[in-house]
Amino acid sequence: MTKMHGHYVAAAFAAVVVVLLLPGCLDAYPDPDEVVVVDVGALEEGSSCYFPMTAPVVPESPEARREHYRAIAAKDLARHRRMARRRQLAASGMPDLLAATSGSGSGTPLSTFELPMQSALDSMDVGMYLVTVHFGTPAVAFSMALDTANDLTWLNCRLRGHRRHRDRGNANAKTMSLEQALEPPLVKKTWYRPARSSSWRRYRCSMRDSCARFPHVACKTPNHNESCSYHQQLQDGTNTRGIFGRETATVAVSGGRQARLPGLVLGCSTFEAGGTVDAHDGVLTLGNANVSFSKIAGKSFQGLFSFCLLATHSGRDAFSYLTFGPNPAMVAGAGFGETDIVYMQNEPSMGVQVTGVFVNGQRLNIPPEVWNYRVHGGLNLDTGTSVSSLLEPAYGTVTRALASLLDPKLEKAAEEVIPFEHCYKWDGKNPAPEAIVPKVELVLMGGARLEPSPKGVLMPEVVPGIACIGFFKREAGPNILGNVHMQEHIWEFDDVKGKLRFKKDKCTTHINISPPNANPKPNPNPNPNPTNN
Structure with missing residues (x-):
């Protein structure tokens, strides 16, 4: 697992998932001590890099397989009921309860970054693909469920002075697979701590141009001192509460560099419950909402994002990816x-x-x-x-x-x-x-x-x-x-x-490189106001 600066560590994933830190890129990846962080506005168009990851497999025993597919069916059914309910609310003229966005966005063509992804079908969080994102300053790696039909990007979070989360088991315990037990697994979590990130800025309930337009807002009054809070309760059993903030992600790009991607709307969840929250650190949204990760990140990368979902039978030495910006695999060939x-x-x-x-x-x-x-x-x-x-x-x-x-x-x-x-x-x-x-x-x-x-x-x-x-x-x-x-x-x-x-595409024919370094050298001529890029 990649060593992180100080006491920060990379996210731990579900059973059998390991991160491969292999050298190589479209350009030679230099020594980590030589990595330079730039702002996205300083990147040229068309570069790309990859964060490799292995994929788990479906359980072997007959009973574990039966329970595995029953869990998939239950999860899908609950998810579909939630979608149907959203449509009913929209048809009844209650769009204020939903994320009301549609249409396309625009942005300045810049560069490409990619995030690692793997299938997590052998965990109780069945059928979910996980992607690793480095949030905060200094950057910390988090394992997040990829969701193209959601509007709230969040991480499990610990606020300074806030009461501790509900006990979800020994944080150092090994993850249990379906082969071992048909119960929610004990997963080592990576907690997002806003007090330790210099780039975190919380939103307030008084911010009408931002907070008032966010999904699932739970502000009681437009108080300047009250944090912009949310409460998302879905019919699939997921229940999360927390506050909204603005944060920066660090992404790897070609040429052995890293880039700061500022202005991302991130939910800091101080409470999570339900069957879909225990096998990852949060949710990364690619949905049709102005606050989704894809909408905000896409503005800096030509309005493009792509992904290739690795087949669950591909083996543990394979990887897949999420890309923002031009995907070389799509540009290079037709078909x-x-x-x-x-x-x-x-x-x-x-x-x-x-x-x-x-x-x-x-x-x-x-x-x-x-x-x-x-x-x-x-x-x-x-x-x-x-x-x-x-x-x-x-x-x-x-x-x-x-x-x-x-x-x-x-x-x-x-x-x-x-x-x-x-x-x-x-x-x-x-x-x-x-x-x-x-x-x-x-x-x-x-x-x-x-x-x-x-x-x-x-x-x-x-x-x-x-x-x-x-x-x-x-x-x-x-x-x-x-x-x-x-x-x-x-x-x-x-x-x-x-x-x-x-x-x-088999999703397995791409070059492996190292993920963003936790302690890179700063840009010798940094932009003093990167959030305006």
Whole structure:
């Protein structure tokens, strides 16, 4: 694990997750003592670096796998209910309870930075991808859940003089996997401490241009001395309370340098509860909200961000990444699809418009209104949801078409694998997936075609020796494209042009470099007011 300045340490992750600190970059990465920190305004356009990380695996034992996928289904269902509730509130004319933003942003083309990410499917925080961000001055590494359908970026926090958090176990205990116990794991946490960061500035309730527009604000009066507080309570069980502040992140860029990214809105959570808070240090939002990490960071990096979700079966020596600015993997080659981003009104999520679904080249008869984003919210891209879910009649039409092609090739599973409806005896190896799994294509606005991986269409080894068609039925909109079907693709969001680009990629062919150094040399000619960049 990377050594940090003084008593700061890098974030500890869920079981089996380790950070690889390997040299190398688009340019040679120098000795850490020679690293120079600059402000984002001093960076040239087009540089990029990578923070590598390994990925955990799905539990091995049959019972652990069953509980693993049951937990995924429970998490997804709770998350979907929360999304449906948000849509109901928006339709009832209560946008003040939501993050009311839409449309695209703009920014000055500058550079590229990337953050490390890994799949955390073997923790009780199932199906969540984690990304490491260095917040504060001096910089401290935090492990945060990546969420494209949320509007509140927060870290578990300890304020000076504030009562201690509820006890979440021995901070030095080793993380427990599902293989060991089907209980929330004991995870070593990294606490954000504003008093130890010289770049932290809290917001006040009296700040009408900022605090009043933040999501989940809990200010009682516009008091100048009262901190701008929030209380986010979601139907998936997550409950967090704290105060808003402005903070700086330190990011690695090419040429062996680091850059300060100021002006980020960060929640300092003094209370967290629920099943999704114990396996990470906080939440990093990429949603459609003015205060989301992606909106603020994107203004300094051409309004671009992208990510490539590593497949859960890729092995522990693989890594994936989150990128802000031009992604060399997208610039270097063609072969990508492009479609318009649908910015959901009064919601933090983003989606796309589906115009057709094909299975083995045959167009399925699905009423167009199922995909109408004005009626049902379209098709949302949600990294926090694992298994894609479809409304009727899309769910029934798609799964029946797949089952009719699979039934002659595979034997039906005798045991029921809740909550999957169509399951078969198959280990995912013989025959090869490409030989038996039907080809599914989603046609998007503009003609781009998304082809999910065969291992997402028919998920192998849901229980050892059993594979299941990888869709859940959804009772209320929107339709959800989960991270299982988003894996092994690069997804690039262009917030300036309002475009989404995507292409197939294994997410494992990129160069490894060291993460931001905790004690770099200052820029010999620093900008005296970096927050104005």
